[in-house]
Amino acid sequence: MYRHLLVPIDGTDLSTETSSNAIDFARTLGAHITFFHAQPDYAAALDGEAEIVRLTSPAKFAYTYEWRVRELLAKAEAAARAFGVPCGSMTAVSDSPARAIIAAARDAACDLIYMASHGRRSSIGMMLGSQTLKVLVNAGMPVLVSATSNPPVPSQVLDVIRDEHRSLAAVLHAWLNLLDAERDAGGAADAELMRTMIHYLKTFSATVHRPKESEYLFSRLRRRSSRYDVDLAELDEQNADHQRLIAELEAAVERHLAGAAPLADVREAVASCERSTWEHMEQVEGRILPGALNHLTPEDWDGIATAFGEGGDPRFRRDMGNEFRQIFSRIVNLAPADGAA
Structure with missing residues (x-):
């Protein structure tokens, strides 16, 4: 039986589905996951789009080609932790993703590579992407390929919900890592950063995530089934x-900053919020999302997808989410990672 999976994830919209499927699979096996991302050596390139971005917009380059990697891995790890799957992550800079994937699997002593194929389907089945095919041919260990190309509308909608769950859970776990690092170093907590994290947890949940669930997904499920x-x-x-736990966390932060409570009180409040987020994820993703797939109609899914899209509910427009994306990126890239598996 497989005990340690290497799960390569990329920067496409399919990474949420890939990591979710891998986590479900690992959970049934009782296996450990190492998430892996292979990134091209943009810094060494003397021409091309990356170099143009680096020269004209250093901040955009840092996000697109450096910070984004940590975001992807942080979300995947957050999902695994929420469902009780032990995990870690690795990265490598390589212009040959297939070779990097194989090397990472061997370095981490994995016994299975679980990866997606973005290849198209034909009349004779799935056409594997070139990197997937190279891994299959050269890995020297079992490779399980999950076909994730061209997801239908319901999958796209559910991936939005899952991705937001992972963002909230990743922020809380990053906060715990930051607090532990500050405690070990004997430093003081960053007041501005903690208040920024509170703002993210309160506002992103209230204005973006909860409306998507309650006003669109849950309301339609109530109409379709009483189950x-x-x-x-x-x-x-x-x-x-x-919401009560978030309010208690905010109060603990302010007491600590006023010198009236130890940093340990803040850490316990963050941990309580993380556990609550995990419970929510398990309930929604384990029970409600499968129920929605069983009972909602194509018209329901189209309506939800429209609301979530650029021309839909104005609360969910991409430009409205820039602040939240920037905060999330800053938090997960400032926090020390848990370390490789």
Whole structure:
């Protein structure tokens, strides 16, 4: 039985689905996951788009070609932790993703590579992408290929919900790592950063994530089936409890900054919020999302997708989310990672 999976993830919109499928698979096996990202050596390139971006917009270059990697891995790790799957992550700079994937699997002593293929389907089945095919031919160990190309509208909608879950969980875990690093170094907590994290947790959840779930997904599921009424009522209670925990966290931060409470109180409050987020993820992703797939109609999914898109609900437009993306990126890139598996 496989005990340690290497799961390569990339920067495409399919990375959420790939990591979710791998986590489900690892959970059934009781296996460990090492998430891996191979990044081209943009810094060594003397021409091309990356060099143009680096010269004209250093901040954009840092995000697109450097910070984005940590975001991808942080979200994947957050999902694995939420579902009780032990995990770690690795990165490598390489212009040959297939070779880098194989080398990482061997270095981490993995016994299975679980990867997606973005190849198209034909009349005779799936056409593997070139990198996937190279891994299959040269790995020298079992490779499980998950076909994730051209996801249907319901999958696209559910990946939005999953991705937001992972963002919230990743911020909380990054906060714990920052607090532990500050404690070990004997330094003082960054007041501005902690207040920024509180702002993210409160505002992103209230203005972006919860409306998508409650006003669009949950409301349609209630109309289509009464089977999930108890679960949805529990989620309402859970949400109220989570808001209470966030308020307690904010109060703990302010008490600490005023010198009236130790940093350990802040850490315990963050940990409580993380556990609450995990419970929400497990309830929604384990029960509600499968129920939605069973009961919602194509018209329902199209309506939700439209609301989530650029021309839909103005709360969810990309330009409205720039602040949240910047905050998320700053937090997960400032925090020390858990380390390689």
